[in-house]
Amino acid sequence: MKIAVLGTGVVGQTLAAKLSELEHEVMIGCRNTTEVLARNKPDNFGRPPFKDWLAKYEDIKLGTFGVAAELGELIINATNGMGTMEALKLAGEKNLSNKIILDVSNPLDFSKGFPPSLFVCNTDSLAEQIQREYPDAKVVKSLNTMNAYVITNPSVVPGDHNVFVNGNDESAKAKVKELLNSFGWKNENIIDMGDIKTARGTEMYVFFWAMLYGTFQTGNFNIKIMK
């Protein structure tokens, strides 16, 4: 499948690499390709410059948000939550129309350090904002409750544990579940919580996740629902 991965951070990179390995045609979308390729210093987390990472994956293309979204049959929003609405605007409404937007972002604001805060929560969510802004798109929230390494390889965390899916469109959720399967997520570990409003739950969970990250000093964990 042709997949646009919006966002050049660790989540975008890890997803793009995995999708390319799975033989999808992947284009990473960014605001400004020249600027992204000109970066020559490690990022804030000490990862190598984007162009050095990209050089290792000859099948992964880079384009603007608009070019990537036009190509993508499926759009993955892996942008920083703070920049999501602007990125989607640049992607262009016509390039999102009738497509699945798999939203893996979180509305985290780290501008005041740790703990972060959520810039939308409680009575609304980023996923709902996206769905409202692009009513013709099929927004599915998923994979936002764990780090990039667990997202693309659930066996990083031993044993069974869960991933959640939220969205209004059943066929879009079914398609996303297939993608999760291809990452290694078993059907019995995928919990469909319901419509897009339930994304408020998984987005607020991420605040708890961030607190546990502080406690454990690692992000390689996940939760299993016991009942």
Next chain:
Amino acid sequence: MKIAVLGTGVVGQTLAAKLSELEHEVMIGCRNTTEVLARNKPDNFGRPPFKDWLAKYEDIKLGTFGVAAELGELIINATNGMGTMEALKLAGEKNLSNKIILDVSNPLDFSKGFPPSLFVCNTDSLAEQIQREYPDAKVVKSLNTMNAYVITNPSVVPGDHNVFVNGNDESAKAKVKELLNSFGWKNENIIDMGDIKTARGTEMYVFFWAMLYGTFQTGNFNIKIMK
């Protein structure tokens, strides 16, 4: 130990019954004993009137918030989150001073139906509000991430799963952990997240819990951290 359980709802009742069974001296605190004992209809959840429940437990006393808090060496806040600050005010600052307040409440507002919202979250928490208002008390947040039946009997949910503890005072947390042990919580399933600020995490988790309650149509579940 002499324990005051503030709150006459299902959480207060279930905790009081368990603590009495464990041979603690328990007094339930309420705003107005006459009013509580005069209730003669089932509550909103179809449970029998409080006086009928209380009649089954001859060792459990009922008093005002002030009388109960004065008696209690340990204070458990099992009030509705919306009424917590008022209940503690009625309990009286001098009756809370130097005592452990085990806060099991949640800042849930169901006034607009389901899903609820949190009336404090993100940059503050109810537990922090209590600690700020009563700096001489030792506030420990715990047990707010599951329903009353799981709180007092973790085996309601099969297998290992977790309970969280948040608070500034190490000795108070140690005491609460002993109480959790007496309910059946194994040490390895108790996660100390850190200071009282981390209660933001468990309180925001409860929104996710409420969403899952909507999905599962039962509250008899919990999470296990996998790592």
